[in-house]
Amino acid sequence: MGSVDDSAPKPSKVEGIKASSDFLRGTILEGLADTSTGAIAADDTQLSKFHGIYQQDDRDLRKERMREKLGKAFIFMCRVAAPGGVVTPEQWLAMDRIADDTADSTLKITTRQAFQLHGVIKGNLKQTIREINESLLTTLSACGDVNRNVMAAANPHESSLHEQSWEVAKSISSHLKPRTQAYHEIWLDGEKVAGRQDEEPIYGETYLPRKFKIAVAVPPRNDVDVFSNDLGFIAIEKDGELAGFDVAVGGGLGMTHGKTATYPRLAEVIGFCRPDQVVEVAEKVVLVQRDHGDRSDRRHARLKYTIDDHGIDWFKDELHKRLGWTLDASRGASFESMSDPFGWVEGLDGSWYYTLFVEGGRVRDHAGKNLKSALREIAASHTGDFRLTSNQNLVIGRVPEDAKDKVSEILSQHGVEDSHLGSGLRLNSIACTAMPTCGLALAEAERYLPELVTDLEALTEKCGVWSDEIVIRMTGCPNGCGRPYLGEIGLVGKAPGKYNLYLGAGFDGTRLNKLYKEALTHDELLVELKPVLQRYAKERESGEAFGDFCIRAGYVKATLQGMDFHD
Ligand code: HEM
Numbered sequence: 001m002g003s004v005d006d007s008a009p010k011p012s013k014v015e016g017i018k019a020s021s022d023f024l025r026g027t028i029l030e031g032l033a034d035t036s037t038g039a040i041a042a043d044d045t046q047l048s049k050f051h052g053i054y055q056q057d058d059r060d061l062r063k064e065r066m067r068e069k070l071g072k073a074f075i076f077m078c079r080v081a082a083p084g085g086v087v088t089p090e091q092w093l094a095m096d097r098i099a100d101d102t103a104d105s106t107l108k109i110t111t112r113q114a115f116q117l118h119g120v121i122k123g124n125l126k127q128t129i130r131e132i133n134e135s136l137l138t139t140l141s142a143c144g145d146v147n148r149n150v151m152a153a154a155n156p157h158e159s160s161l162h163e164q165s166w167e168v169a170k171s172i173s174s175h176l177k178p179r180t181q182a183y184h185e186i187w188l189d190g191e192k193v194a195g196r197q198d199e200e201p202i203y204g205e206t207y208l209p210r211k212f213k214i215a216v217a218v219p220p221r222n223d224v225d226v227f228s229n230d231l232g233f234i235a236i237e238k239d240g241e242l243a244g245f246d247v248a249v250g251g252g253l254g255m256t257h258g259k260t261a262t263y264p265r266l267a268e269v270i271g272f273c274r275p276d277q278v279v280e281v282a283e284k285v286v287l288v289q290r291d292h293g294d295r296s297d298r299r300h301a302r303l304k305y306t307i308d309d310h311g312i313d314w315f316k317d318e319l320h321k322r323l324g325w326t327l328d329a330s331r332g333a334s335f336e337s338m339s340d341p342f343g344w345v346e347g348l349d350g351s352w353y354y355t356l357f358v359e360g361g362r363v364r365d366h367a368g369k370n371l372k373s374a375l376r377e378i379a380a381s382h383t384g385d386f387r388l389t390s391n392q393n394l395v396i397g398r399v400p401e402d403a404k405d406k407v408s409e410i411l412s413q414h415g416v417e418d419s420h421l422g423s424g425l426r427l428n429s430i431a432c433t434a435m436p437t438c439g440l441a442l443a444e445a446e447r448y449l450p451e452l453v454t455d456l457e458a459l460t461e462k463c464g465v466w467s468d469e470i471v472i473r474m475t476g477c478p479n480g481c482g483r484p485y486l487g488e489i490g491l492v493g494k495a496p497g498k499y500n501l502y503l504g505a506g507f508d509g510t511r512l513n514k515l516y517k518e519a520l521t522h523d524e525l526l527v528e529l530k531p532v533l534q535r536y537a538k539e540r541e542s543g544e545a546f547g548d549f550c551i552r553a554g555y556v557k558a559t560l561q562g563m564d565f566h567d
């Protein structure tokens with residue numbers, strides 16, 4: 001019998017739940033059958049995440065329901081993964097219909113190129129998941145301690161490397177999918193296949209210590225925010241061909257207010273691999289994290305902490321040992337921007353791409369702007385694809401030249417023909433969902449940012465920088481789902497109506513921002529940002545981005561790496 005190491009930290013509760021879940025089954029099936037409650041068992045809420053499902057409740061209704069002595073109004077969020085965010089028109093139509101039939105009728109385009117359906121009640125979960133799978137999309141591993149939706153550059157007209165990079169994203173995605181049959185049993189077939197033993201050759205029965213995120217970027221655009229991922233692949237071109245990828249490890253943005261041991265961190269480039277080596281590299285990086293990540297403290301469990309605890313040289317050695325070969329020297333690549341190119345652009349393939357701005361990523365019919373209906377009508381005759389961007393926007397892709405006018409006409413008929421126009425601030429805004437569905441939100445985000453941007457636009461207009469691109473990102477809490485620490489203006493909810501203001505991120509996604517002022521109200525935000533914007537308008541150097549200016553002008557010190565984020 002092996003000896004017990006008393007000094008080893010105790011695994012967290014979630015580790016126990018995973019270990020005894022029989023490969024993610026838990027008692028989810030029983031919970032779905034229990035009509036006495038709209039919830040599932042507490043332990044199962046941890047497991048359902050691996051199936052892409054978050055139990056939530058409508059926080060707008062909490063007070064009223066408490067007064068009426070009713071319990072919480074339980075609803076579920078279902079996240080649908082699409083590698084690189086690419087879906088067919090048929091899949092778009094399926095998502096549109098499912099949103100109407102069993103969710104709150106809106107579609108949220110997430111900052112990881114996934115769809116989120118909100119407001120699904122327990123009794124409708126099975127139908128929802130089944131229909132998503134019938135459209136050949138899946139919610140499996142869109143959340144949970146596994147590799148999440150693999151991101152890929154969404155704007156394919158700029159480089160011939162996009163198509164291959166998307167193929168690479170798809171290969172990584174399918175290689176790192178969990179193999180458990182639980183998903184099929186619970187949501188699709190309902191039956192356990194007799195005698196069939198589950199195996200998770202990559203993850204094992206306790207999966208990863210924490211979520212794992214991968215993105216594939218194609219310079220010069222860093223729309224996927226590659227350095228915010230645990231693992232990033234940066235396409236390198238040679239003589240017009242894809243030579244391979246620079247490999248970056250250890251990014252992650254979550255942190256906790258007041259806990260300086262938690263911090264956002266950008267991935268660092270450790271080498272280069274050929275396209276045919278990418279899947280192997282991804283697997284081995286995942287294995288190092290599986291075996292060395294912290295399983296006792298979930299706030300310290302991402303790869304970024306494993307690397308900072310052991311050192312990057314240790315990490316490279318571990319990786320190379322498992323690979324049995326050594327990554328080549330990195331080739332080096334530079335990025336110019338994180339934003340999407342809006343409007344019509346001709347692709348290298350001769351077809352057309354229309355990128356439209358989707359405020360807060362929310363596709364809906366609202367206030368005379370009937371985006372959801374417009375996209376449904378476009379999808380009905382579209383022969384190309386749709387691409388969800390990491391900035392929560394949408395590309396109507398591969399539109400033949402002779403179908404362009406029809407797309408524009410449909411957008412116009414539904415009041416959304418100007419979806420690619422707007423101020424440089426608005427077009428570069430991201431907001432996480434926050435209220436009313438996210439249980440962790442300390443403040444509003446998606447429902448409030450548009451209003452704040454409107455008031456800030458009045459300032460940028462007066463200063464003459466209305467059309468200048470300034471990246472503004474807001475989240476309802478410090479977890480960082482809308483990547484606020486990479487916003488030139490980052491706003492992180494601290495309490496209802498109060499936000500921490502961060503400044504100084506790089507426009508290309510290569511530098512984190514830094515805390516400038518704490519717990520500001522709407523009016524205080526305007527007061528604080530007004531002189532900064534005014535000075536930016538007057539004093540900036542040619543081509544100087546807002547984040548760079550904030551550092552040069554001394555508003556904040558540059559953040560060089562995660563650990564000095566709090567300095
Ligand atoms: C560290 C702790 C974190 C926790 C506990 C957490 C939890 C959550 C929850 C509960 C939601 C669902 C909210 C809703 O839509 O109702 C969510 C959404 C999301 N999270 Fe996180 N999150 C964390 C960090 C992050 C980070 C660092 C990222 C990426 C940089 C991220 C990416 C996302 C994305 C893409 C969504 C979808 C919604 C959107 O686009 O706004 N999360 N997260």
Ligand code: SF4
Pocket residue numbers: 432433434435438439440441442445475476477478479480481482
């Ligand atoms: S950042 Fe916070 S509030 Fe926003 S979705 Fe993530 S967990 Fe919720």
